[in-house]
Amino acid sequence: MKTLLLSLSALFVGFLIVPQATAVPSYARQTGLACSGCHYTPPELNRAGRMFKLMGYADKKNKDEVTSPEDKKHAGLDLLATLPLSAWFETSFTNTKAPQPSTQNGNFEFPQDISLFLAGAWSTHIGSFLQVTYSTQDDHFSMDNTDIRYANKRQIAGKDLVYGLTLNNNPTVEDLWNSTPAWGFPFIASDAAPAPAAAPLIQGGLAEDVAGLGAYTMWNQHLYVAGSIYRSGHIGTSQPPTGQDFTVNIRGIAPYWRVAWQQDSAKNSFEIGAYGLHVKATPGAITGLEDSYTDTAADFQFDRTVGKDVFSLRSTYIRENSSLPASLTAAIADRNRHHLDAFNANAEYHFGNRYSTAFGWFTTSGTSDTLLYAPAPVSGSGNGNPRSSGYILNFSIWPIQNLDLAVQYTGYTRFNGAGTNYDAAGRNANDNNTVYVLARFVF
Secondary structure, eight states: OHHHHHHHHHHHHHHTSOOOOOOOHHHHHHHSOOGGGTBSSTTOBOHHHHHHHHTTTOOOOOOOEEEEOOOSSSOOEEEESSOOEEEEEEEEEEEESSOOTTSOSSEEEEEEEEEEEEEEEEETTEEEEEEEEEETTTTEEEEEEEEEEEEEEEEETTEEEEEEEEEESSTTTTOSSTTSGGGOSOSOOOSSSOOOSOOOTTTTTTTTSEEEEEEEEEETTTEEEEEEEEEEOOOSSOSSOOOTTOSOOBOSOEEEEEEEEEEEOSSEEEEEEEEEEEEEEOTTOSSSOOEEEEEEEEEEEEEEEETTEEEEEEEEEEEEEEEOHHHHHTTSOSOSEEEEEEEEEEEEEEETTTEEEEEEEEEEEEOOOTTTTOOOTTTSOSSOOOOEEEEEEEEEEEEETTEEEEEEEEEEEEBTTBSSSTTSSSOOGGGGOEEEEEEEEEO
């Protein structure tokens, strides 16, 4: 029971740890384009960047290739002459308004993390964004966001139809827009500051812990439809896994779906869509009673070119309905039926591609549960209420396109159910207000 409770706590804290992403120079070396060719500022994709990803990261302008013709009896070959490798180094500073008990405030991480990327074309029609990351917190390398794609296109009734397959480890990581969780705002986050306890499962709860195979299509650069199926892909444990140390062990398959409509003009780009996930899982085991989670979401993104600048608006709303008979029986939850509602919105202005400033608002609310959201200093809830809300201010400078210098302030109006004494140990929501400074070197 203690193991399950610890695992559950770790999972919920991890929901709001933001998966970080950016442009990687191996794409630039492959295509001959600067990072700004595909990004407003990384990781925000522009139209060209969305098309590059849609087509499987396989577009090649660099002619330094190894090729061999094919016929009916002989396989062809079309490879980059060198591996598409990149790396980044991140160092950061975190300071909360009030120190976390018995810990150092003004925390400096050197590094916060180091990532290695295999990012680019593998062969004709096949490419990847494959990331492994070393973190100071864990003191080892592990799999990070990964998306391996096959893509092709044909014309039907004079209209382009792009279609492809994706093998990935995080629902929404394959998405083309920056309004869904994997690549959504905030694009940077501290790994040392407290995070709210509750978030829908699709909002990072399965990140790098599943394996999924999916298919997608884009018709006439307007209608995008995608679907994937996921199984638990626990790493850092024996294989085949027993599920003992994991709160979410998918039973059967977990389907993910996505539909979106985009409309582009000379100065405007607009997307509106919906996505969702259904998971049946057993905490701490691969047999027995099953918990059920159904996440349904809507999103939109609007980008407006203003001279050489870009103004962006993004938003997503997620509704999670869950039934937790397994957690109720194991005394992890004190009731069966739950729901969570999460809303995130942000506005950002890009001054060319050197400066950007952003404001975001977030709120999560749902069913109270004194076991699921139990009291604990800093990370817990004194009243079992999952409600958290706050705002984020961000300012970023890109002196050169592969160096990001950013400062971010996160303020909380409510944290884990209350504004004052939320953890029943005397800590207030605004005690977790955080100043975060990041330097990211990408090469």
